[in-house]
Amino acid sequence: MAKLYVVGIGPGDLDHMTFEASEAIEYAETVVGYKTYLELIEPLLLGKEVVSSGMMKEVERCRQALELAAAGKTVALVSGGDAGVYGMAGLVLELANEMAEPPEIVIVPGVSAVQAAAAVLGAPLMHDFAVISLSDLLTPWDQIERRLVAAAAADFVVALYNPRSKGRVTQLEEARAILLAVRPSTTPVGIVRNACRAGEERIVTTLAGLLDHPVDMFSLVIVGNSATFVDDAGRMVTPRGYATRGEEKEHRPLTAHALPLTCGGNALMVVGTASDVGKSVITAGLCRILKQRGLTVAPFKSQNMALNSAVTPEGGEIGRAQATQAAACGIPPHVDMNPILLKPSSDTGSQVIVQGTAVGTMSVREYNAYKPRAFAKVRESYERLAAAHEFVVIEGAGSIAEINLKAHDIANLRVAEMVGCPAILVADIDRGGVFAQIVGTLALLEPAERERIKGIVINKFRGDPSLLKPGIDFVEQRTGVPVLGVVPMFGGFRLPEEDSVALSRKNTGLSLRPQDETLTIGVVKLSRISNYTDFDPLENEADVQLVYVDGEEQLRNLDLLILPGSKATTTDLFFLMERGLFEAIRAFRGPIVGICGGYQMLGKRVADPHTVESGIREAEGLGLLDVVTVMLERKTTHQATAELFPAGFQVAPRCRGVVNGYEIHMGETILGPGARPFARIVSRSGQPVEVLDGAVSCDGRIFGTYLHGIFDNHCFRTAFLNRLRRSKGLAERTIDECPQDPFELLAAHLEEHLDIARLLAICGLTAAPAPGAG
CATH class of the missing domain: 3.40.50.880 (Class I glutamine amidotransferase (GATase) domain)
Incomplete structure (x- = not known):
């Protein structure tokens, strides 16, 4: 009975082929393969029948090889190493199951192209690593994307095979964005072309600079993890738990919902028990209070779903609330204050605006797949904003206790985790059940999330706040989180609504x-x-x-x-x-x-x-x-x-x-x-x-x-x-009459009803008095 050998030829140089691979090709009467791979082993093909085809013909090549072997010939189906040989073998076995009398199939692995590239770069594969083919034609992109997210979050070294263009952006751009969501832009990256053969090229760069270098089908990209560094000889080194360059390198494990706290800067996050509890207004008021105390302040909301938007001086589009908050800070609005804006355009889709520019309309599913890339932009915008201002007041979105949405969260406590800042929780008493809102919200948080909540604000109250004392005492005893104040409904002025x-x-x-x-x-x-x-x-x-x-x-x-x-x-x-x-x-x-x-x-x-x-x-x-x-x-x-x-x-x-x-x-x-x-x-x-x-x-x-x-x-x-x-016939108003500054009114309102000294202490700020205070 004839045989079909599925042969991995490794990095491509004849000297790096295994003996078994060379022997299988020598035994074969017919050699089937991708034209470029066959050119690499041309000396071994003399006197043999050669069946060559181009890119994206994997299924066709496998069928031809099976049919030739089933007809009685000994056939070698040539592939690369790693995912190439195993992917080809899997496809052959699938197709063979459809045949009445399939030939005998022998899989001959080659030297790993990943190992060859790692040998050229140094030793970046000491830790667990993931090998991901971005150009796998038989795997949907969303599955590849999920694998990238998992590998990135697990702190694996990640090896990427050649990406192909995917519409407006390349797969390499999308992969880089996913990795940037959980790794610093300075993470070492190695690019190796033609590893261990003629024309070998080696580049060591960073995630930030990855797209500045050519990457083609002969290239392999290796992205380091949190321990990887570049030594004095320019090699990528990933040590296993011992000191690096004379000092212990801190290692912080990552999870799918945790990020390294690299952004720095002073910040406070304002989160809510639900949508429309008054987060935007409280954020604007805190911005003005901090400005009054001499700080340069900026607002930030990573993702905003809003019907009401505004335009920055540069022509970018952001949420109206963040433009209003910028006015409270006394600064022009900027796209970095709201890097992701979603504008609902139908019941199931939204226009997605990234750093001020519309990138398209997406369904919920499409946007969830896009989120790792979006979160990389969130981090990028926040880092710029924090570098330019002494303090940032961050607004959350909706409820922080939406447990069904946490896996895709880029707008709430994941942002506080990224920044490393405390948060205060705002609850709306006007809608009823305020104590249940507060206790229930905190109960649904993970311990690390609850630890970030340092204060509670009860908002939109009507009546005598002394009547709430028993409830407030209960909440503080039950949760251990102090209530910073009860804010009455605002009277005589209004700030723009959001959605x-x-x-x-x-x-x-x-x-x-x-x-x-x-x-x-x-x-x-x-x-x-x-x-x-x-x-x-x-x-x-x-x-x-x-x-x-x-x-x-x-x-x-x-x-x-x-x-x-x-x-x-x-x-x-x-x-x-x-x-x-x-x-x-x-x-x-x-x-x-x-x-x-x-x-x-x-x-x-x-x-x-x-x-x-x-x-x-x-x-x-x-x-x-x-x-x-x-x-x-x-x-x-x-x-x-x-x-x-x-x-x-x-x-x-x-x-x-x-x-x-x-x-x-x-x-x-x-x-x-x-x-x-x-x-x-x-x-x-x-x-x-x-x-x-x-x-x-x-x-x-x-x-x-x-x-x-x-x-x-x-x-x-x-x-x-x-x-x-x-x-x-109504009385006319005077055109020259100027209205009061609503932000000054709002700041005075919050100063009167919140424990500002305690709130400032939560932020790590000195409790300086408000301007004009006794």
């Missing part, structure tokens, strides 16, 4: 105040609403009641109707039709404003030829402005300054004429002869430009703009509302 949880609380009906004494403004509650914080300044006006409407009957008696931004404009146009709002808005006779997506909807048509927002390529607009919009593949994100045109002054009479805001949109809108431009943008991201913005109807009743935050401009907002006030 749809807050939106669900928004008013959808009219208040008891007489309508003839107030301006009633309705905001359409779109299915994909975004940046609804644009309207917080209107809601804060004493004579305005702002309601969110989702039915045509709610449009009656409104003094102003607003169409807000949308993550999917064409989808929301159909939503308006389904709710009966489309024709109701057309029939509305009062003033109408459209911001961003709402502006696009006011036009005649919205085209999305590249389906960047949804699968709907075109939708009829409301036809209330003579404009059409085409969605572009690239998002426009800028902080902007604009000067009003005459039509803009018609909208807001006596406004000084200059407004600030920010642009976040995918579309370009073209004006027809029946619309007049609202403003001219004169600065984008600090650079002078001349760009038209917005449109105003000929009668001035309807206007739209791409400028988010336009109502944050006190002069414009007051002039715009005064026009409505005059038409309703």
Whole structure:
């Protein structure tokens, strides 16, 4: 009976082939293999039948070898070493099971290419190591990714075979990102090409510099672990538990949820028992309190899922909450303050924005696979932020006790572990069950996680806080964590909300105040609403009641109707039709404003030829402005300054004429002869430009703009509302009147109700008095 030898030829040089491998090829009548491998052993092929094929033909080669052997020939199927020979052997055995009479199969291992590369580099394989083929065609990438994550977390030395391009990024880039999530950027890396044969090349670099060097199919990459160092001769050495270069090297075991505390810097993390408990506001207040005490402070939130975003001076997109917190710190917002932003675009997917730039739309499963790479960006951003500021106040996301999400956590206590900082837990008493929230949350944490929680804040209280004393005493005795204070509901000011949880609380009906004494403004509650914080300044006006409407009957008696931004404009146009709002808005006779997506909807048509927002390529607009919009593949994100045109002054009479805001949109809108431009943008991201913005109807009743935050401009907002006030016979407000700084109010509020001295001690800071304190 003929035989099929599956032969591993090792690193490729004839001198490094085993005797058994050479003998198997000598016995064979036919040699089958990848063309490049066969060229390496050409002297052994004289007088033999050779069957050669190219890359990505593994299955075809194995079938040919089996068929030739089954026909009675002695065949050698040639492969490389390591994963090459064993992967080929496994495939042969699988295919042989399908045959009625398979040939005898003999596996002949070769010298390991990993060992050859290690011999060239030094001795980096003393510890446990993992050999991972990035180009395994028969293994889905998500499985390879899971193996990388496990090997990285286990502190293995990791050997990587040649990666191939994988869309916009290479597999080597993704592997590096996964390793960077748990290893310092200075981790030694060796790249060996043509190990132990002619043309051998050896490079020793770091994880940070890995992508600066060529890596091809003849290369093998070996990434060190926490003990690996480069000696004076340039060799990679991984000692086994003894002193290195005269000093004991600290070894800290890693787990899937623990990271080396290499970032440093002074920091405090604000975490919560649930979403919308007030973490963002508490974080902003602490930022201002620390700023008042003379520290340079920055906010940080590793991952933010938010409908409301903002734009940095450089044009990057971050969560609105972090931009607000930056204002509390007295510094410009930066993408490093919120390196990962998720903007829900459907019920199952979100646009993923990394360090200010959209990288695509992902499902939950796709994003979980991407998270190791995302967390590498989180670490990178935090390290820059901590290096530039004396203190960082970190905000968590949602609840820290979501045990089903912990395996993929990159937003809560895993960040505190990375930084090595304490945390305080915020609970919302307004939603009820506050003591159960606190005790239950702490009970679900691992011991090391509980150890990080150094204080508790009970937030959003109404009433006499002395009534809570028995509960507070119980919590402190039960958990051993001190309650730092009870913070009452804030009165007289509001900070921007973050997401749809807050939106669900928004008013959808009219208040008891007489309508003839107030301006009633309705905001359409779109299915994909975004940046609804644009309207917080209107809601804060004493004579305005702002309601969110989702039915045509709610449009009656409104003094102003607003169409807000949308993550999917064409989808929301159909939503308006389904709710009966489309024709109701057309029939509305009062003033109408459209911001961003709402502006696009006011036009005649919205085209999305590249389906960047949804699968709907075109939708009829409301036809209330003579404009059409085409969605572009690239998002426009800028902080902007604009000067009003005459039509803009018609909208807001006596406004000084200059407004600030920010642009976040995918579309370009073209004006027809029946619309007049609202403003001219004169600065984008600090650079002078001349760009038209917005449109105003000929009668001035309807206007739209791409400028988010336009109502944050006190002069414009007051002039715009005064026009409505005059038409309703209400008293006008003074344009020159400046509102109080909300962050000073917030800081004073927290100073009054929290034990700030104790909180500062938790942070390792001296309890200096607040400015102006007795």
